[in-house]
Amino acid sequence: MLQISNLKKHFGGIKAVNNVSFEIQENKITALIGPNGSGKTTVFNLISGILKADSGRIIFNKEEITNKKVNEISNLGVSRLFQQARLFNNLTVKENLLLAINNEDTKFWKNLINYKFTDEDYKKINKIAEVVGIESFMNKQAGDLSFGQKRLVEIARAIINPHKLLILDEPVAGVNPKLRKEILLLLKKLKEKGEAILLIEHDMNFTLNIADNVIVMDEGKVIAEGNPKQIKNNKNVLEAYLGE
Amino acid sequence: MIEAYFIHLLILIGIYIILAISLQLAMGFTGLINLGHIAFLGIGAYTSALLALAGWPFWIAFLLAGLIAAFFGFLLSIPTHKLKGDYLALATMGFSFVVYAILLNWTELTRGPLGIPGIPKPSLLGFSFSSNLSFLILTAVITLISYLIIKRLVTSPFGKVLESIRDDELASKTIGKNTFKSKAIALVVSAFFVGIAGSLYAHYITFIDPSSFTIIQLIPVLLIVIVGGLASLEGTIIATVVLVSIPEMLRFVGFPSSVIGPARQILYALILLLILIFKPKGFYGKVKL
Amino acid sequence: MSIITQLLINGLIAGAIYALVASGFSLIYSVNKFVHFAHGATIAFSAYALYFLFSITGLNFWLSAILAVTFGALIGLGMNLIVYKELRKRKASSVILLIASFALLILLESLVLLYFGADVKTIGYINVAKGIEIFGAIITPLQIMIILVSLVLLVLLFLFMKKTKIGKAMRAVSDNKNVAEILGINSEKIYNWTFIIGSAIAGIAGVLIALEQNLEPTMGTGLIIKGFTAAIIGGIGSVPGAILGAFLLGFAENFGIWYLPSGYKDAIAFVLLFLFLLFRPNGILGIKKGGDK
Numbered sequence: 001m002l003q004i005s006n007l008k009k010h011f012g013g014i015k016a017v018n019n020v021s022f023e024i025q026e027n028k029i030t031a032l033i034g035p036n037g038s039g040k041t042t043v044f045n046l047i048s049g050i051l052k053a054d055s056g057r058i059i060f061n062k063e064e065i066t067n068k069k070v071n072e073i074s075n076l077g078v079s080r081l082f083q084q085a086r087l088f089n090n091l092t093v094k095e096n097l098l099l100a101i102n103n104e105d106t107k108f109w110k111n112l113i114n115y116k117f118t119d120e121d122y123k124k125i126n127k128i129a130e131v132v133g134i135e136s137f138m139n140k141q142a143g144d145l146s147f148g149q150k151r152l153v154e155i156a157r158a159i160i161n162p163h164k165l166l167i168l169d170e171p172v173a174g175v176n177p178k179l180r181k182e183i184l185l186l187l188k189k190l191k192e193k194g195e196a197i198l199l200i201e202h203d204m205n206f207t208l209n210i211a212d213n214v215i216v217m218d219e220g221k222v223i224a225e226g227n228p229k230q231i232k233n234n235k236n237v238l239e240a241y242l243g244e
Numbered sequence: 245m246i247e248a249y250f251i252h253l254l255i256l257i258g259i260y261i262i263l264a265i266s267l268q269l270a271m272g273f274t275g276l277i278n279l280g281h282i283a284f285l286g287i288g289a290y291t292s293a294l295l296a297l298a299g300w301p302f303w304i305a306f307l308l309a310g311l312i313a314a315f316f317g318f319l320l321s322i323p324t325h326k327l328k329g330d331y332l333a334l335a336t337m338g339f340s341f342v343v344y345a346i347l348l349n350w351t352e353l354t355r356g357p358l359g360i361p362g363i364p365k366p367s368l369l370g371f372s373f374s375s376n377l378s379f380l381i382l383t384a385v386i387t388l389i390s391y392l393i394i395k396r397l398v399t400s401p402f403g404k405v406l407e408s409i410r411d412d413e414l415a416s417k418t419i420g421k422n423t424f425k426s427k428a429i430a431l432v433v434s435a436f437f438v439g440i441a442g443s444l445y446a447h448y449i450t451f452i453d454p455s456s457f458t459i460i461q462l463i464p465v466l467l468i469v470i471v472g473g474l475a476s477l478e479g480t481i482i483a484t485v486v487l488v489s490i491p492e493m494l495r496f497v498g499f500p501s502s503v504i505g506p507a508r509q510i511l512y513a514l515i516l517l518l519i520l521i522f523k524p525k526g527f528y529g530k531v532k533l
Numbered sequence: 534m535s536i537i538t539q540l541l542i543n544g545l546i547a548g549a550i551y552a553l554v555a556s557g558f559s560l561i562y563s564v565n566k567f568v569h570f571a572h573g574a575t576i577a578f579s580a581y582a583l584y585f586l587f588s589i590t591g592l593n594f595w596l597s598a599i600l601a602v603t604f605g606a607l608i609g610l611g612m613n614l615i616v617y618k619e620l621r622k623r624k625a626s627s628v629i630l631l632i633a634s635f636a637l638l639i640l641l642e643s644l645v646l647l648y649f650g651a652d653v654k655t656i657g658y659i660n661v662a663k664g665i666e667i668f669g670a671i672i673t674p675l676q677i678m679i680i681l682v683s684l685v686l687l688v689l690l691f692l693f694m695k696k697t698k699i700g701k702a703m704r705a706v707s708d709n710k711n712v713a714e715i716l717g718i719n720s721e722k723i724y725n726w727t728f729i730i731g732s733a734i735a736g737i738a739g740v741l742i743a744l745e746q747n748l749e750p751t752m753g754t755g756l757i758i759k760g761f762t763a764a765i766i767g768g769i770g771s772v773p774g775a776i777l778g779a780f781l782l783g784f785a786e787n788f789g790i791w792y793l794p795s796g797y798k799d800a801i802a803f804v805l806l807f808l809f810l811l812f813r814p815n816g817i818l819g820i821k822k823g824g825d826k
Contacts, residue, residue, distance in 0.1 A: 277628055277631075279635075323807075323811045324811070327810065327811075327814070329626070329627060329628050330567065330568050330627055330628065330631055331810055331814055333568070333628065333631055334568065334761065334765070334806070334810060335806075335807060335810040335811065338803045338804075338806040338807040338810065339807065341758065341799070341800070341803040342800055342803045342804060342807065345796070345797060345799055345800035345803065346800070348796060349794060349796035349797055349800070356796075459754075460639060460754075463635075463636065463639050466632065466635075470632070502650075502651075503647065505646075506643040506644075506646040506647040507643075507647065509639055509640070509642075509643035509646075510640055510643045510644060510647065512636075512639075513636040513637070513639045513640035513643065514640060516632070516633075516636040517616055517633055517636050517637065517640070520620060520625070520629055520632065520633050520636070521616070521619045521620060521623070521633075524623065524625065524629065
């Protein structure tokens with residue numbers, strides 16, 4: 001459903017993403033791994049339109065999304081989780097989630113005349129809040145949450161945002177082991193429901209446990225691709241990590 | 245005598261409330277540090293004054309004051325949509341100076357530093373608002389309508405979109421919001437209300453000149469917004485009443501008017517500094533810039 | 534020919550004054566990372582201090598000038614210690630610092646207005662000397678002095694930043710405050726120094742401007758706008774950039790009013806400011822520093 005071909009992005013002399021090509025399939029969890037600075041997050045920023053590619057193409061559901069705007073790409077069905085906390089800190093958890101439901105809320109006249117969220121909207125966010133396990137603090141300010149709680153709210157917001165593909169940048173980084181397990185189960189549950197997920201993760205155990213397909217990057221290039229078993233035994237991958 | 249003075253004060257408070265809640269919409273709710281806010285007041289005041297003097301009915305001049313200011317708000321939103329923080333503040337300040345320079349120098353239209361005297365008092369359907377009491381009622385009605393519209397907007401889901409842009413614009417884009425459009429709407433609506441406040445001001449004072457629309461005039465409005473608390477409309481209204489009234493005490497204490505002008509600015513600037521240091525969220529706000 | 538030379542010379546004089554304003558402003562911005570509008574008030578305070586000491590009290594001119602510059606440096610330091618330091622302690626954002634500096638500018642200008650009144654003041658130390666003719670253009674000895682003093686000061690500032698310990702520490706804090714602190718540099722102390730030095734330059738600018746032009750309470754606002762426009766043209770946070778921008782602005786204004794009505798002289802700066810913020814926010818030198826997230 002997502003095809004990336006010959007993608008390039010340079011920052012000055014640094015080749016952050018250097019001729020990267022790969023493909024993602026539906027109903028699968030694909031993991032993008034690699035040492036620090038290997039260009040994973042840059043690939044994510046290119047997919048979600050935050051950065052403009054120097055060359056190459058990104059095709060999503062047969063539509064070219066290379067260099068489209070961030071909100072356009074989101075509305076075509078790519079939902080993103082950032083590595084750092086990016087909640088709307090002065091809004092409540094509930095408001096954070098409601099914002100992601102649809103874009104009726106950006107229609108000025110409709111809002112001015114009379115527009116309110118429907119019971120269905122509330123049901124939708126409550127259901128996902130339950131799945132993710134955040135229903136106990138729905139009315140708290142997002143800025144007052146703990147790190148782990150913020151992470152969960154962000155995951156919930158990314159799931160609520162209408163999408164066909166979830167791209168998650170280090171969903172469990174800095175999260176305690178108990179929560180890590182919960183997120184692992186949650187992602188598996190989502191996959192069973194038919195979600196396509198692309199994720200970046202440093203934790204090898206976590207990654208190999210969950211991914212159907214693994215893509216390894218080093219110094220801006222894809223150096224290996226395969227199922228977790230193949231990756232575990234790949235010489236290039238070991239070198240890239242040990243040579244770090 | 246006291247009564248007449250009281251009415252005058254209330255009219256000023258009404259005009260300041262519109263100015264301050266519209267700045268709240270842009271700055272408190274959407275996070276747009278617009279130091280060009282006063283420029284819209286000038287645009288509205290001159291539009292309305294010139295049209296009224298050219299014989300147009302008050303209500304058309306009044307609405308066009310809002311619409312033309314809104315149009316300039318739209319123009320300002322296009323080039324500035326990528327700017328944030330310091331840079332946005334400087335660019336909007338530059339806009340304010342450009343507008344001031346035009347008001348001062350386009351003498352064929354604005355009479356430059358001489359200003360425009362003899363602006364007629366408003367009249368509507370044959371009724372003239374020439375007494376201050378009737379003008380107060382007009383101001384109160386317009387202030388109330390402005391408040392209700394802005395209140396409606398910020399409490400609607402659209403208001404949350406604006407707040408999401410203030411808190412994290414990129415995150416707002418990643419959940420699919422067209423933040424360029426939403427910011428433009430916030431600035432346009434904000435400018436519209438400042439424009440009509442400018443019209444009220446022009447027809448109340450009946451004389452305008454460019455010096456009423458310099459960046460210095462922004463200090464009280466900025467102060468009101470910060471004292472009231474960002475993103476708090478009720479706080480803003482309380483702050484307006486208190487802060488517009490306080491310096492009027494100076495008049496009663498018997499300071500000469502040459503002292504009251506600078507003393508008022510000193511007082512405002514001092515309160516602003518103290519609030520920024522000791523109560524950065526203002527009295528009723530929850531949001532920190 | 535003579536008109537062109539005259540415009541060049543006028544541009545040079547304006548540029549020299551703007552360079553003094555912009556270099557101090559830019560120095561403070563580069564290290565402290567916020568827009569210090571009240572820098573304009575420092576200039577006005579020094580100019581009025583000279584007027585008070587020399588024209589009213591009747592002190593010796595050179596002593597008055599030195600005291601006025603010292604006064605400027607102390608005002609700058611005072612603003613940092615009383616207002617900005619407190620705000621930094623409370624983790625205020627650069628936008629809050631900007632609003633605070635704006636409030637300080639209005640506060641100090643209003644104090645001048647209250648004490649000295651709104652009417653224009655003149656120092657009258659140097660009687661309007663006969664201009665010297667160069668290629669058909671006129672320049673007064675005072676104007677030559679302004680250009681020379683500003684050039685000498687800018688060279689001294691450059692040497693200070695390159696050679697002295699404090700100058701080097703300033704550049705370190707400007708580059709990366711956290712790394713500088715790990716290296717044992719006390720950033721608060723360095724902030725104080727930037728305010729002392731930046732404001733002393735503003736003080737000198739105030740003295741020179743007081744001799745060349747009339748004094749008005751709002752003179753600082755006009756000057757700081759020119760100063761930060763110059764800084765943005767050259768690349769905000771870069772002192773050499775600010776100086777380059779200052780001279781470009783001086784020329785642009787003086788050649789601009791050859792085509793436009795002279796009332797639009799100030800508008801030229803604002804239009805340039807606007808254009809640069811929009812299309813080249815890192816300035817002509819293109820130095821990327823903060824702000825452009």
